Amino acid sequence: MSRKIDLPTAAEMQKFHDQSQRHTFWSRISMPQRLSLGFLTVITVGALLLMLPFSYHGNVGHTFMDGLFTATSAASVTGLTVVDTATHWTTFGQIVIMVLIEIGALGFMSFSVLLFTATRKKMDLRSKMMVQEVYNLESLYDTRVVFGYVIKLSVIIQSIGAVLLAPFFINDFGWKHGMFYAVFHAISAFGNSGFSILPHETAAYNNQPWILLIIAFLIVAGSLGFLVWRDLLIYRTTHRLTLHSKLALVMTGVLIVGGWLLFELTERNMSSAQGIQPINRIFDTLFMSISYRTAGFAQFSFDSMSSATVLLTMMLMYIGGTPGSTAGGIKTTTLGVLILQTHAALRGKKDVVFSHRRLSHENIVRALLLVFVSLAFLGILSFLLMLTQEHTAHYGLEYIIFEVVSAFATTGLTLGLTPHLTTFGQLIIMLAMFIGRVGIYTVMFSILNVHDDKAPFRYPEESVIIG
Template sequence: MDKIKNSKLFDTLSKKMVWGFILLITVGTILLSLPIATRGMHGSTFIDTVFTATSATCITGLTVVNTATHWSFFGQVVILALSEVGALGYMTFAVLLFNIIRRHLNLSTQLMVKESLNLENLSDTKSVMRYVIGLSALFQIGGAILLGADFIPRFGWKRGLYVSVYHSVMSFCNAGFDVFGNSLRGFQDDSYLLIVTIILIIAGGLGFLVWRDLLLFHERKRLTLNSKLTLVTTSTLFVVGFLLLLVTERDLSLMPTHTSWFNRTVNTLFLSVTPRTAGLITLPTHQLQSGSVFILMILMFVGGTPGSTAGGIKTTTFGVLMLQSIAQIRGKKDVEFSHRRFSQTNISRALLLVFLASIVIVVATLILTQTERIPKGFGLEYIVFEVLSAFGTVGLSLGLTPHLTVIGKLVIMLLMFIGRVGIFTSLYSLSKRQTKVNQIRYPEENVLIG
């Protein structure tokens, strides 16, 4: 009975979360549809407006129109606000409002916050919310100050301050929008700017629960298993991705020959970080080596950490499955990490997540191969890269997004939505299943595998 009740509760919460994001996208679409939202008040087509609102709310950064040249200051601020709310979760701002008006959170609201931030216990709701709001403000304000030291001398106080705040928010939220027109390709030689951006991207993609554990380590003298696995997996992917990109890109041979070794290293570091759902780029993606594109696709599929501003299948899912594979190869029955054993439910959930994600990606790719045209010089990677970018809420592109057909835009929008809300949440909200308790268990038998 408890399992049935929990399932029904999860179904209800999933539907509320999905409808909350849909409402946010709708509000964004209405605001971006206003003439004042575009330069020259020329307006946008409905599908392009919905696409932009979806991309901002789902903190992806894929664009069908150039953010810098198409949207006015008002439109850019709307995109900024949608990205902020989409990154931290609309429930975060609901809780903030409750605190301002000094109202207590009811049980339903606490459960929504617990689900949106992937919390283990309901008792963590209030304390975690304080960390979410506090850390977000600290990183974004600090990032804006650090970036202002670079941008204000370049663009003056007014423009420099605006660009600093905008870029800080988009970097921390892993949103990928920019107000320069070509992402950060004009700042390849600015190592200071790239390092600050790398820190903001990692901070946003690491997850609020991990940050809370790190900040409270001096008191607790320990980290949770989730934080340990996250830090190990994130560090491993970062280092391995960096080393592989150094090899595949021949130490960024596509950069000018006079570029220093240090600057090449920083740009390679940036290239290994940005596919973790950040979407900002300093190099033309379509000019990267095939091996590099493949590495980026893998990193986009994995994504960031649960409860963070990142998308993908998440680092913990990848880490659990890697440990499961290693345990199986060694002939171990239990999957262990840091003197703890993962439950079979945990492992099964990770396997199901990867399987469902693979199905979604395959179906989306198949549809786009029928609706979109692949330019000469590209192969299937032209479409798969875009699909993974949308699903992982990354925002990188090989050039397909601005040329998508209406059907293609709908597919990409759905992928961005699923990637941000989560596969499980999306499926639970759409399904009308009833939890069944099997009264009969059939005899066990094996089939040939491999």
């Protein structure tokens, strides 16, 4: 007895073909490429939301570039703006910016993991690998555990910051605006974004050290990195810190104290020039050391600061925060590895040792490559920006370099060039912000599709003269 076989219809065959093609396309995309595409999607959605008529005030000029630049700056937790955040955007637009900051700070992959957790579904291998890439994890086993720390810690720290800021803002702006300002600035400070919606005339709290200390606490909390916080929280049970956490904490402490002392030196005339109480000057320079390196909140205009302060700020911005944090830059551990390597080389030692542990050769090579590639990238973008802004005589070399370094380090400070950028100049700064947040390695691997390729042979070794 023959059995009748139902052959698939043409529509079903086409559907199967499309699914197989889609599967083949996505399977060919590497993890860095997925991260870059995901981040671009977040920026695009944010820009479209900011183009809605109720996102901005109708009596101000508004273009798609305004929305795209703001969305890129918010998602990359930078803070550079071509329009005034406080007056240009409505409350809805400011909420969109706040959400973009939160997504950019925690990483959009966090919200994907949150979806898996809420629906109680298991994460597939690719999702785990993307989380591993975002948070610089050593193993896939830690993905869901670290995610729990990321979300809980972020909510707790931002909530504490909002509660502490609320009394000050409510006293100045009333309950409705005061609470919204407190929440917005707690998220912005923890995300190291530097966005502020305070009116210009009340934006500088340089004589209110408690507000500066609260914001500084949020900035440090965000710039330390979630892996460091996890080590600190479980220290009572493990009684040990990882080598990464030790180096990150040491370098963060050195940079904060060192920057504080240097700003005291470069701005030694601040009290008389700005009309600040001598005791408040100590808090102001401490805040500058913390904020100018990663966040970009500025309580003073750079017009009133010395050239030494501008140079010091660029150096601190370039270093940035800790890997796996909300901050940008080449990262504190990169600087620490290079200092340790230099110290070992000058003493004629082959091994680079820290805290009774020997750093791997791959660590050192990766740090050197990051510094070289980032400096080359900054040089190219600065050159392109000089070409497009050359008609503006008022903005010289320091304005250009400062702007590019600030964008790449996702700090958000400016000497005043941002609102005067041409369309091409805005594209350059957006590219710098995007690469600064996603990571220069991620972007390089996305473009070059880098993968491990061990050669079957090695060439003979020979040296060249150096120095």
